[in-house]
Amino acid sequence: MVLSMQKSFERFYLKKMNNIELRTENEPDVSSTDETSLLVIIIDTNPTQKLLRDKASQLTTVVDSVIAFANSHLMQKAQNKLAIMACHSKTSQFVYPGPRKPVDVRQVDGQYEIFLQVEKTVKQNLSLLLASENSTIATESLLAGAIAMALCYIARIQRTKSAGIKLNSRILIVSGSGDSASQYMNYMNVFFTAQKQNVVLDVCTLDQHLSLLQQGCDITNGLYLKVPQVSALLQFLLWVFLPEPPIREKLVLPPPVKVDYRAACFCHRELIDIGYVCSVCLSIFCKFSPICTTCHTVFKIPGPLAVKSKKKKMKL
């Protein structure tokens, strides 16, 4: 495992170096100071996800990795922008820039103030959020809603940016919870909105395979990665998710997984190859049924084909 990772790292850097060389030869000064990239990171902090139920301290690893990753994003270019959201058991909120006044920080040990501010703000807001948690009922993480908020936020930044500046936005989801079909509609709406707004959706899952979010990545040309071990999260984040989407095609990244776009029927939730679709509400069924269970439309039953042959027999 470690060996293969090291190898891919080597390949990655070699290729990167080649690219840099190529660039200096071909296009010497494409200074893109008027391009900004906005990264919105959504961390799933739901305490009932399996990852945290097994070992709650893993949240610290995740948060530390994400903060380090976020700072690397800010470090890449002075114009880069950042927002971090926490998707919690009952609500989702922005933890950076938070709803409160920004924390005042002074330089410590020569660290860049903004990095320290990111860390302080995120940790402060997260601890407030975690302290407000009081129920122990297992709930699912409403990631679709968090993405919807992130899209609204991106839309506002897009609206208020000064003219002439190009804004590339992307959303990174770091989650350890499972998939749920109950959010299907919300997921699809946010995926298509992201596609329309040219927002790239990246997903880094820590525990389970998320097939719905995988579809979202495919729709928006983002990357989907299941991290084999949480302790290596930072390395994976820096390797896979730090480069901007235009640069990614030049890197050696994990091969895209083939996405299963088969539909699940509304009656049994099973994946089907051939199904029946209601012409009024587009619900999918695996067998012919006379009434649509979604919109209560009564269907015309296709006439039995045997009738004609019977008549012929009677005439004979």
Place this chain on the structure above:
Amino acid sequence: MDEDDPKEYRWETGYEKTWEAIKEDHEGFLETSVADIILRAKRKRQAQKHGNTKLGMMRHLYVILDCSESMSSQDLKPTRMLCTLKILEGFIEEFFDQNPISQMGIILMHNKRAEKASDLGGNFRKHIKYIKTLNKTNLVGEPSLQNGLEVALSSLKLLPSHASREILVVMGSLTTCDPTDINNTIEKLKQEGIRCSIIGLAAEVHVCRTLANETKGTYNVILDDAHFKDLLFQQVEPPPAANALESSLIKMGFPHQMNAEGTDEPLTMCMCHVDSVDDSSKLTTGGYYCPQCLSKYCELPVECRACGLTLVSAPHLARSYHHLFPVANFEELPFNNQANICYACQKTFTDTEKWVYQCPTCTRVFCIDCDIFVHDTLHTCPGCATNLSTFQITNT
């Protein structure tokens, strides 16, 4: 312009002081006031949308395009025809984005004849490619509305009863040159339940008004190119289903990529490009295979050429669900420190804010920009979607 009472023209209605709606803001600018009017118009249109109505989701639309001499007029820049084509291109893209399993065809009217330019089809690239070639057509003679309608009718008549059938006429001419009585054609269209909408580029014409009224379509005359675009894009929303529309279950295939574990796919040709002359089919690996006959296609949605099965992918269907389950309209409330920030975009509310918008389901407060964004594009209320008790869409 008002459709409520067709007998009353605008010049017969009361005296409107349209300039009084525009007020200067405290810095003496008009822009905020104008922007406010535009946003208000958008909100008004949203308010008219209702959920739960039966919609004609499988639309079959014929666009009848006037290519007569009148289209060379230069009142739209550069000419009526070029402006129409440009806007139509955007319309086609948006139409197939919002109505993924629908079909569209184009009919041209010129020199008193109607000509079916492209057949009903679901491939928007083909239509856009065709539209791009149209800017060199000769704009000659008079159009014949009746011939155009008859051509569309003959093709739409054959469709199954669950399909929603529509005609959209873009009419530049003020006259039509018909072989027989056009009222018979209108009567036939009415009987078939085909909805005809017309966009006039010049002025209101009686026969167009009759046609639209009889077939439950809409008739509008444009003011300028922006208004034209606005009117055309209103046709993107699926219309309420006609009464004659039967509902049925349609058999569809959901292809998935074939891959045996660890093996590479063989090189094959796709069925969509196999007999086209200009861009010939190439050997490729990936693709979608019809689950019934295993023919390969390079894009979806498509009707299988071998066995006739409609092939779609699940997200294609999901793309149109938001028409059926729209987000509830937000209530407009005067700003009264209900919240410090907009729940969705985190904008801080200041004293300049006059109105805020509240979702009736989750009671979160939003700014006007988010209200428009949520209803126009997102189709999911961020407040409801992050709330455990309201995240599932309940109005089924």
